[in-house]
Structure formats: C-alpha cells, structure tokens
Amino acid sequence: MTPAAATMPPQRGFGETMRVDAWWKQPLLIFAGFAAFIIYSTWAAFQGTHYHFGPYLSPFYSPELFGDSPHAWFGPKPGWWPGWLLFSPALLILWAPGGLRLTCYYYRGAYYKAFWADPPACTVGEPRKTYLGERSFPLIMQNVHRYFLYLAIIFIFILTYDVWKAMWFADGFGIGVGTVVLAINVVLLAAFTFGCHALRHLIGGFRDQLSRSPTYPAYRCVSCLNRRHMLWAWLSLFWVGFADLYVRMCSMGIWHDLRLL
C-alpha cells in the first residue's frame, strides 16, 4: 500500500487565522500595560529628584549608590562624573531589575507577541517568513537571565532593608502609609523573583529524583509561586511604579503621608 503524501498547511499571511475569538485583546492590553510602565519608569528614572521623602526611598532609586538623599551609600554625585552626562541615581541601578524583566520567560512570551507580533497570538499569521528563535544572535542573549536573577535576589534584601528604614521617622519608630506601600512592594517583588523559572531549575528542577533531594521543600515553594508567575509579574510591575509615584507625590507635597502608628 502506498503511504499518503503528507502536505503542509498553507502559510498564513500576517493576522490571518481560523480563530473566531477576540485573540487580539490580550496582546493589545499587554502592549498598553508595558508601554505605560516603560514611559513612566523612564521619565521617573531621568528626573533625579523627588525620589525620597522622610524615611522613604523610591524603589526605582534603591540602592542609591551616589546621590543627594540621606539614603546614599557613597555620598553625593562623584566628582569624576562627566559634566555632559546626565546624572540620576536610578540610572546607575535600574538596568539590573530591568534586565530581569526583559529576559524573564513570561515577559518574553508576552512582549514577543505584543511588540513584535511574533506571532501576534497562537495560530495567528505573523509578519515574517523566517524564524531564528532564541538560538541565534540577538535573542540568544536572553540566556543571561539567570545572572539577572542573582542580582534581583540581592535587590530583594536591599528593598527589605528600605522597609525597615521606612519605620524610623525623625521622632522615632512608626508606620506610615508609605511604609505599607514599600512593604507591599517587597512582598510582590519577592513573589515574582522567587517564582522565577530559572530559580526553579536551580533549586532542584535539574535533578532526576527530586523528591529525595534536601531542597525539595524549597522547590515546592518556588513551584507554588511559579504557578502564578504571570500574576506576580503584573502585580509587582504595577506596584513598583505606584511605590515610586507615592514617594514622588509626597516629596512634591501633592499627597500627604498618613502616620498609622
């Protein structure tokens, strides 16, 4: 008996699909959400002012390596900084958490669809005929994700210390709305960071007999967060921007911080 000849389905043109649902809604919302965050965070990072208020420090500016606030680790802007180069403490450090998000497995899937239409959605035709994937330059660079994860974990500890400092006002211990805002920020960022796919692999995912591994309980914790990685990614993205906005508005005198304790 002669085997039937296999035929490939015809290649779809850009946007062509047999889907009848509103497949374009999700990439559109993701595009709008990412674009809003990128515009706001870039604007805030370049300001270089109104990033601290009392014991609060905006997470966009933490750790403040050099700067004018009392939170600066090494004092004011260094003398060797070129005069023609704009200085903002945020620009010295934001590349690290930004790099984590840029190379995150969830975000990659989301922004490849929303920004590059590659493809716009599952089973929807894309605007190009070739697929180089993440095994060639430039997307092979996404493999640095694990190193951004190491840095992000250090940032979680630094931001936790910021919350501790946010409890010490000029008149002693206290808790303000800003303290709560910064604390929620750390919780959400930690839930996002500790649910990372790369961490799940590192913590035991590479083993053949995971259940016998001493890291099994930790692996289960990471897996628990990992199941909602997309949710943590969005909540932490929104809240870190809001935390900066809160500190900024208080510093500008537009909002007034309420002391709870």
Ligand code: FES
């Ligand atoms: S996969 Fe999202 S932070 Fe690592």
